[in-house]
Amino acid sequence: MKRPTIPDLARAAGVSVSTVNRVLNQPESVRPPTKDRVLAAAEEIGFYGLGTIEHAIKSTQATHRLGVLLQRSSRSFYRDLGAAIAEAAEAYPAHNIELTLEFLEDLTPEKVASHIVSLGERSEAIAIVAPQHQLVADAIDTVLDKGVPIVSLIGPLTAKGNISFVGLDNWKVGRTAAWAFDKMVRDPGKIGVLVGSHRLRNQEMNESGFRSYFREHNASFTILEPLPTYESAAVAREHVEKLLTDHPDLCGLYISGGGVTGAIAALRAMPKRDDFVAVGYELFDDTRAALIDGTLSMIISHPMERFARETIATLMKAKSGGRDAGAHRVTFGFDIYTPESV
Known part of the structure; x- marks a missing residue:
């Protein structure tokens, strides 16, 4: 079977050959729905230049700087969660996400608070796992006052400002x-x-x-x-x-x-x-x-993939909502395992 060509891709996407060429060489000149249609067709027919199309489309998209702060990397749960969040950020549709994923070994309130402020200075929205403590609450308010929204993961947090939450009930x-x-x-x-x-x-x-x-x-x-x-x-x-x-x-x-x-x-x-x-x-x-x-x-x-997807989606919603947007609360069902189900 011969390799799909640009004319084959054009027919599959329902566009002209010149449009496919513009997606490849001048993606900024093509409307987003058309680019998405060409990309979907390329995936469907196994077009040899799929990676080139993906790169071209991503090059025209805005970059979103998101930060995630998890606890000790020595714990399997946080390593697995971090890997799932990184994968969800990479796969998030139609957006470039520049993810800063960090783990905190020292869980004293002073260190957690300091790291929250630091991550907030380098990101447009951040998600954190943290204890409830006044120093942590003050750090959260410092970040929120600079217009950077915060999403609490696993456990809810309170401060003067609005904090979103993603996790289980x-x-x-x-x-x-x-x-x-x-x-x-x-x-x-x-x-x-x-x-x-x-x-x-x-x-x-x-x-x-x-x-x-x-x-x-x-x-x-x-x-x-x-x-x-x-x-x-x-x-x-x-x-x-x-x-x-x-x-x-x-x-x-x-x-x-x-x-x-x-x-x-x-x-x-x-x-x-x-x-x-x-x-x-x-x-x-x-x-x-x-x-x-x-x-x-x-x-x-926690259902890890669902948790990771909801984390990235909520960060994006919080970022796009701006300073005056209310907090988002996302809860989802948990998985139950027994000796007979693993």
């Missing part, structure tokens, strides 16, 4: 986890709870929803006070080992925040119990393996 996440314990635990008893930080509002809302379910449906369970892991696997392991020692009658563990790999290690070290239920957060290689070997009973997870 964390109240529902907590109630769904509680439902799982209610249905899977044979004899109600004590449940330990791990959170990454009391200042991460998504995890506070997870815990609130978790407790509300038991108040409403089954008061036979005792929910222990949540223990902060500070997003550290080592701290999480210490907490779980102490919980298992101090509460030999513990019937379950809810890991609603960071440090899940440390918690998994501690659970694997204890004698296997068929009556023990553990529910974790986010699916990646380690948690998938823990589901398969029975260490974890269920995982609640």
